[in-house]
Amino acid sequence: MTTITSTATAGETSGGYPSGGPRRSVLTTLLGRQPLGMAFAAPYAVFLAAVFAYPLGLAAWISFHDYFFTAPGAAVERPFVGFDNYTAALSDPGVRRSFLNVLVFLVINVPLTVVLSLLLATALNAAIRGRTFLRVSYYVPYVSASVAVVAVWLFLFSNNGMVNQLLGPLAPDPSWLVNSKAAMPLIALFVTWKQLGFFILLYLAALQGVPKELYESASMDGAGKFQSLRNVTIPGVRPATTLVVILSTITGANLFTEPYLLTNGGGPNGASTSPVFVMYQRGIEQGNPDVAAAIGVILVLGVLAISLVNKRLLERG
Amino acid sequence: MSRSWPRVVLLVLGAAVFLFPFYYMLVGSLQGEPDTSLAGAFPTGGFTLDNYVAINDRVDLVRSLVNSGIFTGGVILCTVVLGVLAGYALARLHFRGGGTLFAVMLLVQVVPFQLLIIPLYVMIVRSYGLADSYLGMILPFAINSTAVFIFRQFFLQLPEDLFSAARIAGAGELRILWSIALPLVKPALLTAVLVTFIGPWNEFLWPFLITKEAGLQPLAVSLANYISNVAGRAANPYGAILAGACVLAAPAVALFVAFQKHFTASDIGSGVKG
Numbered sequence: 001m002t003t004i005t006s007t008a009t010a011g012e013t014s015g016g017y018p019s020g021g022p023r024r025s026v027l028t029t030l031l032g033r034q035p036l037g038m039a040f041a042a043p044y045a046v047f048l049a050a051v052f053a054y055p056l057g058l059a060a061w062i063s064f065h066d067y068f069f070t071a072p073g074a075a076v077e078r079p080f081v082g083f084d085n086y087t088a089a090l091s092d093p094g095v096r097r098s099f100l101n102v103l104v105f106l107v108i109n110v111p112l113t114v115v116l117s118l119l120l121a122t123a124l125n126a127a128i129r130g131r132t133f134l135r136v137s138y139y140v141p142y143v144s145a146s147v148a149v150v151a152v153w154l155f156l157f158s159n160n161g162m163v164n165q166l167l168g169p170l171a172p173d174p175s176w177l178v179n180s181k182a183a184m185p186l187i188a189l190f191v192t193w194k195q196l197g198f199f200i201l202l203y204l205a206a207l208q209g210v211p212k213e214l215y216e217s218a219s220m221d222g223a224g225k226f227q228s229l230r231n232v233t234i235p236g237v238r239p240a241t242t243l244v245v246i247l248s249t250i251t252g253a254n255l256f257t258e259p260y261l262l263t264n265g266g267g268p269n270g271a272s273t274s275p276v277f278v279m280y281q282r283g284i285e286q287g288n289p290d291v292a293a294a295i296g297v298i299l300v301l302g303v304l305a306i307s308l309v310n311k312r313l314l315e316r317g
Numbered sequence: 318m319s320r321s322w323p324r325v326v327l328l329v330l331g332a333a334v335f336l337f338p339f340y341y342m343l344v345g346s347l348q349g350e351p352d353t354s355l356a357g358a359f360p361t362g363g364f365t366l367d368n369y370v371a372i373n374d375r376v377d378l379v380r381s382l383v384n385s386g387i388f389t390g391g392v393i394l395c396t397v398v399l400g401v402l403a404g405y406a407l408a409r410l411h412f413r414g415g416g417t418l419f420a421v422m423l424l425v426q427v428v429p430f431q432l433l434i435i436p437l438y439v440m441i442v443r444s445y446g447l448a449d450s451y452l453g454m455i456l457p458f459a460i461n462s463t464a465v466f467i468f469r470q471f472f473l474q475l476p477e478d479l480f481s482a483a484r485i486a487g488a489g490e491l492r493i494l495w496s497i498a499l500p501l502v503k504p505a506l507l508t509a510v511l512v513t514f515i516g517p518w519n520e521f522l523w524p525f526l527i528t529k530e531a532g533l534q535p536l537a538v539s540l541a542n543y544i545s546n547v548a549g550r551a552a553n554p555y556g557a558i559l560a561g562a563c564v565l566a567a568p569a570v571a572l573f574v575a576f577q578k579h580f581t582a583s584d585i586g587s588g589v590k591g
Contacts, residue, residue: 030413031412031413032410032411032412032413032415033410033411033412034410034411034412034490035412035413036410036412036490037406037410037411037412037415037490038406038412038413038414040402040403040405040406040410040490041402041403041406041407041412041414041415041418043399043402043403043460044399044400044402044403044418044422044460044465045403045414045418047399047459047460048418048421048422048425048462051433051437051456051457051459052421052425052428052433053421054436054440055433055436055437055440056428056432056433056436058436058439058440059432059433059435059436062435062436062439069439069443070443071443119327120327120328120331123324123327123328123331124328126321126324130328132577133332134328134331134332135577135581136573136574136577137332137335137336138331138332138335139573139580140335140336140339140570140573140574141335141338141339142515143515143519143569143570143572143573144339144519144565144566144569144570145518145519145521145537145565145566145569146519146521146537147519147521147537147540147541147544147562147565148342148537148540148561148562148563148565148566149338149342149562149566150544151342151540151544151558151559151561151562152338152339152341152342152345152559152562153338154544154555154558155341155345155351155353155555155558155559156338156341158353158555160353161353162341162353162354162355162357162358165353165354165355166355193334193335196335197335201581204581246427250427250429253429253431254429254430254431256431256521256522257521257522257541260541260545261541261544261545264545265545276431276434276522279431279434279435280434280522280526283434283435283438284435284438284526289435289438289439292435293435293436296431296432296433296434296435297432299429299431299432300428300429300432303429307427
């Protein structure tokens with residue numbers, strides 16, 4: 001997970017020389033007042049170029065060519081094939097299923113994440129006693145490896161696991177992880193649970209920025225707790241909500257470990273596959289990196305579209 | 318106080334939901350026979366370390382932990398050394414391309430890493446032949462952008478006078494960074510290390526893709542392979558899996574509990590208040 005900012009602006013760099021006598025030369029205008037900064041930032045810039053910018057371009061390039069794995073250094077022809085890889089990807093029922101699955105995932109995960117993390121952050125913001133303990137216990141799942149926590153969920157939700165023992169006759173049949181209707185929702189619940197601590201922290205930070213006077217004047221106007229949540233808190237943390245929605249959408253689009261381990265490779269019958277899991281299967285297991293790259297491009301365009309729509313809706317509402 | 322009881326119930330219930338799986342992980346890893354009844358979650362005796370022995374037979378725990386450590390340590394080292402330089406430059410130096418670099422840094426954080434797995438796999442495994450190597454594992458994660466962002470935020474908060482005075486006195490930028498700025502942002506270093514740690518330590522997909530050799534796999538990968546391949550044949554598969562899970566989760570949980578002061582809302586959300 002990452003933290004991003006929506007408000008910080010570029011170029012807050014402040015000048016180095018005292019205002020008395022700035023030496024203006026052609027070199028200064030060309031390279032900036034402290035060209036040494038270029039040297040300081042160079043390793044990071046090279047890293048970003050090599051590990052993000054270039055691969056991003058390469059992904060797009062691969063998706064428009066007939067690309068296959070070769071031995072290092074082998075020169076082979078990779079003809080341009082237009083949108084062939086995209087049509088191959090989109091006409092593959094397995095790929096379509098995985099996109100549908102991730103949509104189901106997002107419909108459950110994103111609203112649940114926003115509501116629960118805002119609710120818990122608001123409650124935590126007011127609590128004094130045991131606040132540290134509570135805060136830490138909320139982010140413990142977030143800092144733990146997916147592989148480790150998936151292991152417990154496997155145990156809890158297995159056929160004879162504790163959850164089914166407690167539910168008794170109400171347990172789903174077939175059991176959770178092998179039930180084509182329950183598998184994806186369970187993965188969505190798992191990811192909500194795992195990531196919630198991070199989003200609670202984001203909301204806690206945002207809540208510090210809501211002026212206390214607003215709550216005071218709301219309660220003087222006779223507003224109850226629910227009303228001040230609706231009229232003060234929710235509008236006050238709107239930028240954070242936009243961020244939470246976008247980041248949880250990205251997390252959802254990145255889904256891989258959970259379908260791979262929790263439902264044993266996206267089972268049953270592909271009911272819980274994810275686009276990234278299909279990318280791995282088609283691209284690396286079956287040796288079609290070109291089709292996999294096309295799936296990746298479609299996925300990112302989808303995430304971008306969903307994020308933009310959400311941003312519009314949230315900022316207007 | 319009576320007014321706030323729904324809040325207390327909500328918070329405590331929440332904490333239970335978050336912590337119970339970890340408690341259950343530990344209990345399950347210490348039981349010889351899996352007992353999935355509710356009472357089985359609160360055993361009074363019969364604890365054994367057999368599961369840890371069992372998982373260690375199938376997955377070389379020490380070897381895997383060392384691999385996880387090298388992978389994570391390499392990333393933290395690169396991030397701290399090169400990320401501090403970049404963060405300092407972005408916060409305090411005026412140079413051509415600084416604005417662009419900052420914009421790219423923010424953009425990078427919303428690019429889903431998974432989109433890049435195919436081209437990165439092509440580059441690192443096929444073009445450079447770095448499969449089954451620590452370097453190949455570390456490269457895509459080498460400098461954590463969130464950490465660079467945290468460094469920049471902390472350097473920005475220092476008063477400008479400090480820097481202009483040092484410059485008038487003739488100190489070079491490297492000297493200013495090392496002897497003046499860095500000592501003042503020590504808390505940021507710890508926060509950045511914590512944030513960076515959870516990336517490679519918990520990462521599964523990338524090392525899974527590029528390591529076929531068991532002797533090089535980080536614990537997350539070797540445990541996942543155990544879960545998906547071998548588990549069905551073990552005597553008490555869940556016990557062994559949970560034992561491995563405890564070993565994998567413990568360092569991260571311990572670090573974050575010990576240094577919880579450095580992982581708070583204001584550290585993480587410094588950019589979202591506006």
